[in-house]
Amino acid sequence: MSGVDVRLNSKGQVTIPADLRHRLGFTQGDEVDVVEDGATLRIVHRGQGETRGSRIVGRMRARATTKQTTDELMDLLRGE
Secondary structure (H helix, E strand, O other): OOOOOOOOOOOOOOOOOHHHHHHHOOOOOOOEEEEEEOOEEEEEEOOOOOOHHHHHHHHHOOOOOOOOOHHHHHHHHHOO
16 A cells, blocks of 8 residues: 655645546545544545446436426437
């Protein structure tokens, strides 16, 4: 396991470097747990069994603002 130098700010926050976030599938809005493991803190996805795609879909679910029907949307997307 390799370490990455980050700094704790005055609010107790740290910034996870972008390459680590992308590689490990963390995206803005993800819910995480901070787990104490002896003298170590681990940051883990809440709902560990979910895939990145299912987490994204879960955040988007029920946020649509369109009044079009599914058929109207499909016609629009397909150009029919």
